[in-house]
Amino acid sequence: MMAASRGPLAAALLLLPVAALAALPPSWPRVHAFQAVVEAAARVLxxxxxxxxxxxxxxRFLVxxxxxxxxxxxxxxxxxxxGPQLFDAIPDAPDCS
Structure with missing residues (x-):
């Protein structure tokens, strides 16, 4: 009986990190998006x-x-x-005219 009751508890404990990732404040995805945009722009600039x-x-972002x-x-x-949303940042060619 004791071993059977540990199953659901163990499963719940394994899900805690997933729940924590899903509960990120809205500013964190935006920070990661801006970081990816700046890094992609810096490569071409x-x-x-x-x-x-x-x-x-x-x-779309303009840098x-x-x-x-x-x-x-x-x-x-x-x-x-x-977990956090994953994305690729794809820069256009720079316009330096």
Whole structure:
């Protein structure tokens, strides 16, 4: 009887980390999105320091570095496991005209 009662308890304890990940504050996904956008823009902008990041719409951001501009698009990856949303940040070619 004792071993049978541990089964549900053990299962519940295993689910605690999943529940904690699902309960992230709304600001954390946004922080990770901005970090991915800045890193992708920095790769294509080279040594130019980034001055501003602006959200153009739901999945597109505009990054400004001096006279250069670059659009970065976030593409959501399908996640097999619960937890933070995964995405790829895909930059366009910079416009430095």
């Amino acid at each position: 080279g040594n130019r320091p980034i001055d501003a990041v602006e959200r153009a719409d739901g999945e 400004r570095a001096g006279d250069c501009r670059v659009a970065v698009r976030l593409v959501v990856r399908a996640g097999a496991e619960p």
